[in-house]
Amino acid sequence: MIEEEVVNILSKDLHTKVSELKIEGYEMLVDLTVVDWYRKRDDRFELVINLLSLSKKKRIRILSTILNENLECESLTDIYSGSNFYEREAFDMYGIIFLGHPDLTRILMPDDWIGHPLRKDFGLGNIPVQFKNAPKV
Amino acid sequence: MDDKEKKQKEYVKDSEYWATNAEQGGWSLTSTDEGNQKMEKEETPEELEIQMGKEIIDDYIDSETLSSEDERMIINMGPQHPSTHGVLRLQVELEGEIVRRVKPVIGYLHTGMEKTGESLTYSQGCTNTTRMDYLAPLFNELVFSLTTEKLLNIEVPDRAKQIRILMTELNRVTSHLVALATGGMDIGAISMMIFGFRERELILNFFEKTTGLRMNHNYIRPGGVAADLPDGWEGDIQEILEEIPNKLKDYDQMLLDNPIWNGRLRNVGILTTQECFDLGITGPSLRASGFDWDLRKVQPYSGIEKFEFDIPVLNDSDAFSRWRIKVLEIQESLKIVQQAMETMPKGDYRIDDKKVTPPPRKRLDESMEALIHHFKLFTEGFKVQEGEAYVSVESPRGELGCYIVSDGSSKPYKMHIRGPSFCNLQALPIIMSDSPIADAVASIASLDPVMGDVDR
Numbered sequence: 001m002i003e004e005e006v007v008n009i010l011s012k013d014l015h016t017k018v019s020e021l022k023i024e025g026y027e028m029l030v031d032l033t034v035v036d037w038y039r040k041r042d043d044r045f046e047l048v049i050n051l052l053s054l055s056k057k058k059r060i061r062i063l064s065t066i067l068n069e070n071l072e073c074e075s076l077t078d079i080y081s082g083s084n085f086y087e088r089e090a091f092d093m094y095g096i097i098f099l100g101h102p103d104l105t106r107i108l109m110p111d112d113w114i115g116h117p118l119r120k121d122f123g124l125g126n127i128p129v130q131f132k133n134a135p136k137v
Numbered sequence: 138m139d140d141k142e143k144k145q146k147e148y149v150k151d152s153e154y155w156a157t158n159a160e161q162g163g164w165s166l167t168s169t170d171e172g173n174q175k176m177e178k179e180e181t182p183e184e185l186e187i188q189m190g191k192e193i194i195d196d197y198i199d200s201e202t203l204s205s206e207d208e209r210m211i212i213n214m215g216p217q218h219p220s221t222h223g224v225l226r227l228q229v230e231l232e233g234e235i236v237r238r239v240k241p242v243i244g245y246l247h248t249g250m251e252k253t254g255e256s257l258t259y260s261q262g263c264t265n266t267t268r269m270d271y272l273a274p275l276f277n278e279l280v281f282s283l284t285t286e287k288l289l290n291i292e293v294p295d296r297a298k299q300i301r302i303l304m305t306e307l308n309r310v311t312s313h314l315v316a317l318a319t320g321g322m323d324i325g326a327i328s329m330m331i332f333g334f335r336e337r338e339l340i341l342n343f344f345e346k347t348t349g350l351r352m353n354h355n356y357i358r359p360g361g362v363a364a365d366l367p368d369g370w371e372g373d374i375q376e377i378l379e380e381i382p383n384k385l386k387d388y389d390q391m392l393l394d395n396p397i398w399n400g401r402l403r404n405v406g407i408l409t410t411q412e413c414f415d416l417g418i419t420g421p422s423l424r425a426s427g428f429d430w431d432l433r434k435v436q437p438y439s440g441i442e443k444f445e446f447d448i449p450v451l452n453d454s455d456a457f458s459r460w461r462i463k464v465l466e467i468q469e470s471l472k473i474v475q476q477a478m479e480t481m482p483k484g485d486y487r488i489d490d491k492k493v494t495p496p497p498r499k500r501l502d503e504s505m506e507a508l509i510h511h512f513k514l515f516t517e518g519f520k521v522q523e524g525e526a527y528v529s530v531e532s533p534r535g536e537l538g539c540y541i542v543s544d545g546s547s548k549p550y551k552m553h554i555r556g557p558s559f560c561n562l563q564a565l566p567i568i569m570s571d572s573p574i575a576d577a578v579a580s581i582a583s584l585d586p587v588m589g590d591v592d593r
Contacts, residue, residue: 002436004527027414031527031555035542048540050527050555054414054430061527082417085563093251108244108592118252 004059011047011064015074018049018062022079026051026060029076032086034094038120043067045094049076066096075101093118208232216245220323220578223588227565227577234573239566243559246592254552258518259285262549264355266539269554270590271352272315275301275308276532277554278357283438284528284539285359288521291493296484297361298440303374303477304347304356305439305530306470310381311337311344312533313463313470317388320460320582324401326392336384343373360494361487374478378471385464402457406568406580409454416567417560420535422584425462426454432531444476456576456583463585466533492519518547534558534585558590 009017031050038044049062066073075098076083087098088107095116098104106113115122210231216224224245230238254265266281267274279301286293318333341351346367348354356363392398408418410426423430431448433441449465451458487494495514496507521543529538535557542551561584568580 028417028419030417030419030529030536031538031540031553033540033551033553033555035551040544048553050538050540054428057435059527080417081415082560082563085559089559106244108247110244117249124252124256 002057002059004061006061006063009062009064011066011068011073014047014062014064015076015079018051018076019079021051021060024053025056026053026058028052028054029080029083029086030059032076032083032090034090034096034118036094036118036120041065045071045096047073047090047096070097071095072097072099074099075104077101092116095119209237214577216242221581222319222586225562225581225586225588225591227569227581229569229574229577231574234575236569236572236574236577239569239577241562241565243562243588243591246588248592250593251552251554255549258547259359259521259549260514260518262552263358264353266554267353267355268589269556269593270532270534270537270558270587272587273308273312273533273537274353275305275357276530276537278355279305279439280528280530280532280537280539280554281552282357282359283530284526284541285521287526287528288524288541288543289359289493289519290522291360291488291490293361293488294485295440295482297486297488299477299481300362300366300486301357301439302441302444303474303481304344304362306473306477307340307343307377309470309533310467310474311340313467316463316533316582316585317460320585321392323578323582324398326398329388329392332384332388336381339377339380343370343377346370346373358487360490361485365486366481371478374474378475378478381471382468385467388464399457401576401579402455402460402583403453404455404457405572405576406456406459406583407454408564408568412564412567416563418535418564420532420557420561421462421466422459422535422561422564424448425451425458427452432529432536436529438528438530441473443480444473446470446472456579459583459585520545520547521549529555532557534587534590535561554593556590556593558586558588559593562586562591 028051029049030052031048033048035046035048036044037046043065045066047062047064047066049064051060051062053059064073071094073096075087077087077098078100084102085107087096087101088104090096091098091101091104092106092109093116105111109117212229212231213226214229215221215226218225221227226242226245228240228242229236250265250269254262257265262281262285263278266277269277314333314337318330318337321327321329321333344354345351347370348356348363408422408426410423410428412418413423413426413428419430427450429448429450432438433446434448446469449462449469451462491510495511496504500507501511523543523545525540525542527538527540529536531537536555537557538555540551540553540555541549544550564584565581568584569577572580
């Protein structure tokens with residue numbers, strides 16, 4: 001069985017801690033995503049990074065709240081090149097800015113899209129429909 | 138590099154000596170005309186290693202032949218290209234026939250399923266996730282259900298577990314069959330296209346009988362499965378188990394020693410183990426690069442550790458081994474299916490927990506409590522305690538993970554699916570660049586991306 005471990009890391013130490021973890025034997029970045037704690041916590045955005053060690057059969061999940069006001073954090077692409085797409089997705093969906101990313105553009109949404117859809121204050125979206133002969137509200 | 142050049146220069150000198158200074162070479166050269174015939178140049182040790190398959194050339198073209206930027210051309214491949222397996226667009230920079238740079242452009246199938254998932258209850262969630270990887274829908278349902286069950290801290294009955302394994306392993310066979318079929322068509326083996334879909338139909342008929350639908354089943358749900366296996370299911374499975382191995386032999390007969398097939402796939406699209414680690418690539422592509430890693434063995438889920446099966450590992454790390462490993466995995470999956478059929482335990486197919494499982498229809502007429510539970514489950518859904526969980530399973534394309542954050546309500550606060558195709562697509566620039574454009578399609582097909590899983 002794979003052991004699983006959860007750690008909290010300050011966002012300013014994230015880059016150094018992750019590069020230490022890579023030397024420790026976590027070869028693969030499996031997943032990177034963001035949780036939006038809108039109106040639940042003072043600092044909204046929390047990075048969730050899943051690392052996997054294939055040699056030691058261990059997983060580690062890093063939770064790191066982004067304390068920066070401009071929602072900036074250091075990119076992990078120089079440690080794990082596989083985090084490229086995931087960071088672009090996090091930028092696209094939540095507006096987190098990864099400093100040092102080679103090509104931080106929208107990945108899933110159209111380039112001219114306004115807003116970041118997976119934020120909790122971004123509506124689900126609907127089109128108002130006016131029915132024939134219906135009383136106007 | 139310096140040593141190589143020196144060796145080559147020495148070799149050239151020697152050959153010149155024998156060819157030009159023939160009179161010094163020996164009496165045989167002058168006495169007969171044998172010496173005037175030019176000998177075939179002997180291979181250098183490096184060339185010999187390549188011919189013997191010890192060393193792999195990643196890129197066909199040396200960097201020395203680079204031309205100026207003016208001679209390059211950027212063309213778009215897709216999104217409406219039949220061999221990109223959906224709506225994948227590739228910006229390809231060409232220099233003559235050589236691909237120099239590739240940029241995958243995705244998002245054409247993005248429908249915001251993770252956002253939708255936040256407004257659906259846990260029991261509705263499977264209808265949403267099953268539409269992501271549409272070739273392996275049961276795996277999506279399985280991973281969502283397992284994560285919900287981990288948050289709920291419940292364990293489903295043995296029969297439900299075994300049905301899940303049976304159905305997902307059959308699903309792995311169908312998914313690989315589509316990969317073989319479409320991959321074959323991309324390279325020109327048109328009959329492979331027909332064969333793959335023909336065999337897949339056999340299993341899809343069984344799925345239709347069991348779940349009611351051929352795709353997007355919503356069969357595996359939190360708390361068990363939606364329905365028990367139909368009457369006479371053993372007969373159907375027996376037919377599948379007899380039919381498909383025979384057909385696999387046909388495929389091997391047609392393709393395994395086929396010179397065109399070998400020529401198109403061998404040494405094409407090299408993806409080494411180290412590159413797989415860096416890019417987070419899992420599944421058949423990692424195993425085809427010689428690294429033994431399968432979550433069914435190292436992180437067993439749903440009681441799969443009870444079954445005996447092997448993990449095929451190949452060392453060539455090219456498109457051919459990525460094709461071959463899918464054939465071998467079908468055989469191993471069928472082994473699991475046979476064992477699951479033979480040892481299917483009796484019992485309930487869903488958990489006996491009134492808070493999760495809706496009561497049976499006849500109880501609604503006689504029990505007020507059952508009626509309330511039924512109403513609550515279908516209007517509000519069951520509540521899940523606060524917490525977060527990440528569960529992953531081995532899908533046909535790699536590690537499929539689900540990360541759910543619960544805030545104590547009946548809907549997930551955050552639902553994220555780690556799709557293997559999304560991550561595997563990052564390998565395209567590496568395996569396609571510095572290779573001929575003719576190999577591009579073979580490289581894409583060997584990675585087997587499903588755009589529904591990429592864009593979500």
